[in-house]
Amino acid sequence: MNDRSRSWLKRNGPLIVIASFAVLALLYLGDSIVNQRAERISLEPIAPTVSSKDPYQGNKDGSATIIEFGEFSCTACAAEVSVLKNIINDYGEQVALVWKDTPFDSLSPESRLASIAAQCAGLQGKFWDMEEALFAHQDELGRDLYISTATDLHLNVNDFTSCFDNRETNDIVDKNIQEAKDAQVTATPTFFINGIRYEGYMDYTDFIAAFTR
Numbered sequence: 001m002n003d004r005s006r007s008w009l010k011r012n013g014p015l016i017v018i019a020s021f022a023v024l025a026l027l028y029l030g031d032s033i034v035n036q037r038a039e040r041i042s043l044e045p046i047a048p049t050v051s052s053k054d055p056y057q058g059n060k061d062g063s064a065t066i067i068e069f070g071e072f073s074c075t076a077c078a079a080e081v082s083v084l085k086n087i088i089n090d091y092g093e094q095v096a097l098v099w100k101d102t103p104f105d106s107l108s109p110e111s112r113l114a115s116i117a118a119q120c121a122g123l124q125g126k127f128w129d130m131e132e133a134l135f136a137h138q139d140e141l142g143r144d145l146y147i148s149t150a151t152d153l154h155l156n157v158n159d160f161t162s163c164f165d166n167r168e169t170n171d172i173v174d175k176n177i178q179e180a181k182d183a184q185v186t187a188t189p190t191f192f193i194n195g196i197r198y199e200g201y202m203d204y205t206d207f208i209a210a211f212t213r
Contacts, residue, residue, distance in 0.1 A: 046182040047195050050098050053172055055119075055127040057088050058096040064211045066095060067192040069102040069180050072114035074188040076201045078135040085132075087207050095211070099131070101176040102188050110141045112173060117146035119169035124155045 048067050050056070066084070070077040084097055101119070103111035114134050121130035133149045134141065143164070150160040163169065183192070191198040193210040202210075 045184040045197075046179075048100060048179050048183050048192055050096075051175075053175075054098050054100065055122050055131075056096050056098045057128060058092045059094065060096045062091075062094040062096055064091075064095045064194055065098065065192075066207070067098045067100060069100045069176075069183070069185045069190045069192075070188045071101065071103045071108070071111045072118070072131075072134050072141060073103075073108035073111040073138065075138070077189045078138055079201060080189055081132055081135050083202070083204055083207070086204060091211070099127070100179060101173045102180045102185060102190075103173065103177070104188075112170075113143075113164075114141050114146070115173045115176075116167055116169050117164050119172050120160050120163035121150065121153065121155060123163060123169070124160065126153050126155055129153050 048069075050060070050065065050067065066087075068077075068080070068084070070080070087095060088097055101112075101115035103115050105112055118127055118130045118134060121127055130146075130149060130153065133152070134145070137145055137149075146164055147157065147161055150157050180190075183190075183197075187199055189199075189201065191202060191210075193207070194213075196210065196213065198206075198210065
């Protein structure tokens with residue numbers, strides 16, 4: 001190192017040291033910020049809640065709440081109808097059953113329309129009757145079935161038809177879909193029983209075991 005270099009280093013040495021510390025600090029803070037951001041966006045699933053617009057059976061003040069994410073083209077969901085009916089018949093004072101629409105549009109476009117129809121029936125207090133009828137005729141889902149079922153259930157058919165044709169309950173379905181995404185529901189049926197998640201078909205004894213867990 002010549003005299004000129006030694007002189008330059010002597011004059012600028014402190015600045016180099018300060019700059020080095022500054023770079024190291026930025027690297028540390030930058031890494032910390034990235035890690036914090038990663039923690040924020042890696043969210044845990046949000047447990048679903050029950051709203052006043054959710055159809056339910058049983059006792060909302062009971063000791064157990066079953067939230068079902070289901071859709072009308074799902075064969076396993078159809079198989080759950082009789083099981084859940086027995087649960088409510090036997091434990092209706094202790095249990096609330098809540099429905100959340102989870103149609104997968106890419107798999108079955110008609111499933112959303114069936115959800116809209118069931119929610120339209122729900123506006124007239126007949127959601128569960130419509131739900132049972134649609135699952136019983138799962139291979140016939142379509143406007144004709146919805147309107148004929150509304151007639152059989154003695155709904156105001158004009159109001160029902162207007163509700164369905166204008167998609168008046170689509171916002172309820174969309175809200176349920178968003179809740180399903182927040183809860184990371186990827187298959188139907190998915191149940192949340194007192195906040196604990198169960199995916200797939202459950203029989204009578206499975207539900208009883210879940211209540212007493």
